[in-house]
Amino acid sequence: MTSGVEPVEESTAEESPIVGNGDVVRARQTVRTLAQQARLSLVDQTKLVTAASELARNTLTYGGGGTMRVSIVTRGSRTGVKVTFRDDGPGIPDLDLALTDGWSSGRGMGLGLSGARRLADEFELVSAPGKGTQVVVVKWAR
Amino acid sequence: MTDRVPILKIGDVLLVSIQIDLEDQMVMDLQEDLSQRIVDTGAHGVVIDISALEIVDSFVGRMLATIAAISRVLGAETVVVGMRPAVAMTLVELGLSLGGVRTALNLEQGIGELRRSRDEGPVRR
Numbered sequence: 001m002t003s004g005v006e007p008v009e010e011s012t013a014e015e016s017p018i019v020g021n022g023d024v025v026r027a028r029q030t031v032r033t034l035a036q037q038a039r040l041s042l043v044d045q046t047k048l049v050t051a052a053s054e055l056a057r058n059t060l061t062y063g064g065g066g067t068m069r070v071s072i073v074t075r076g077s078r079t080g081v082k083v084t085f086r087d088d089g090p091g092i093p094d095l096d097l098a099l100t101d102g103w104s105s106g107r108g109m110g111l112g113l114s115g116a117r118r119l120a121d122e123f124e125l126v127s128a129p130g131k132g133t134q135v136v137v138v139k140w141a142r
Numbered sequence: 143m144t145d146r147v148p149i150l151k152i153g154d155v156l157l158v159s160i161q162i163d164l165e166d167q168m169v170m171d172l173q174e175d176l177s178q179r180i181v182d183t184g185a186h187g188v189v190i191d192i193s194a195l196e197i198v199d200s201f202v203g204r205m206l207a208t209i210a211a212i213s214r215v216l217g218a219e220t221v222v223v224g225m226r227p228a229v230a231m232t233l234v235e236l237g238l239s240l241g242g243v244r245t246a247l248n249l250e251q252g253i254g255e256l257r258r259s260r261d262e263g264p265v266r267r
Contacts (some may be wrong), residue, residue: 021165028163028197046228048195050236053199057166101237111200115236 010082011073012021012037013066018059018085027056027068036088038072038081040141048081048139051116055085058112063133073138080121080140085133092127099125145174147218149179154219157249159191169205176209182218185198185257188213193224203238210243219223219259220244225251 014030017023031052035045052068058067073082090099093136101114113135117123120137127133145168150157156179158172176188180253190206192198198206221244225233233240246252 021167025163025165032196043228045232046226047231047235050199050232051195052199057199057201069192095149111237115200115238118235118237119232 008073008075008082010071010073010081013069015067016113017064017065018068018087023081024053024056024060028053030068030070031081034070034072035081035139038141040080040081043140044142048083048117048137049121051137052083053119054112055083055137056065057086057123058135059085059089062087065089066132068117075140078140080138081139082136085135086134087134089105091123091129091131093129095125097125100128117127146175149176151183151185153180154183154185155187155213155253156183156185157187157189157191159194160192163196164202166201169202173209173212177212177216180213180218180232185218186260187253188218188220189249189252190222191255192222193225193226193227193248195226195229196205198229198233198238200236200238201256203233203240206243207240217254218233221246221252221255223247223249 012034015027016030018027028049031047032049035048040048056068064087066085071082072078093105097103099114099117101111116137121140122138124136147158147160147168160177206222213220223246225245244255246255
């Protein structure tokens with residue numbers, strides 16, 4: 001499930017663990033800080049932080065904890081923020097189903113993955129049963 | 143983890159002003175505390191001020207909808223006030239339209255809404 005996340009130059013990478021409820025709050029703050037540095041508009045900052053919040057909670061709830069990596073990226077003259085969530089949890093057997101609005105294997109509303117995909121400019125989901133899950137979202141400054 | 147969102151009582155309205163970035167557990171605690179306070183005080187209305195919230199994700203969005211539903215069952219109307227424009231745009235794109243939740247632009251309008259719906263007699267519950 002890829003929508004064109006190409007190699008881009010990265011700088012100012014920050015990696016942090018997502019192992020507790022407080023880490024979801026901290027993840028939001030870290031993403032907000034870098035989104036401001038990358039000069040995303042307020043609406044785009046809000047969209048990216050919200051997407052990150054959904055994905056951080058997924059990492060915690062379904063992946064059993066993991067890590068988040070945030071970096072400022074550039075492609076040509078464009079600047080953006082890339083956020084990668086990675087866990088070594090059970091993985092997702094059916095990616096298409098997991099990206100369906102309203103489908104949930106747990107306590108949520110089933111909007112986490114599909115919502116994060118809508119809120120981001122680029123979205124990549126890599127997962128397989130027993131192999132953990134990695135989700136990458138990128139938001140570009142306009 | 144022991145932080146709790148304060149619930150203020152003004153007349154027969156309970157006011158919840160969320161001032162900090164909420165951890166999920168605080169959201170769950172608020173739901174419980176508020177239900178209890180509605181029963182204890184016999185409040186007819188609940189105003190939740192989210193003007194300080196920089197984001198509302200699906201978890202908090204669901205909490206707002208659940209609180210509104212619980213309050214209604216307990217005889218109180220809920221109005222969510224102060225949502226920032228960027229939050230509203232994000233929430234709708236996320237896929238949450240908060241269909242069952244009454245909203246108002248600010249605290250004053252929210253309390254006005256509650257007063258009006260009280261004066262118009264019992265709302266459908």
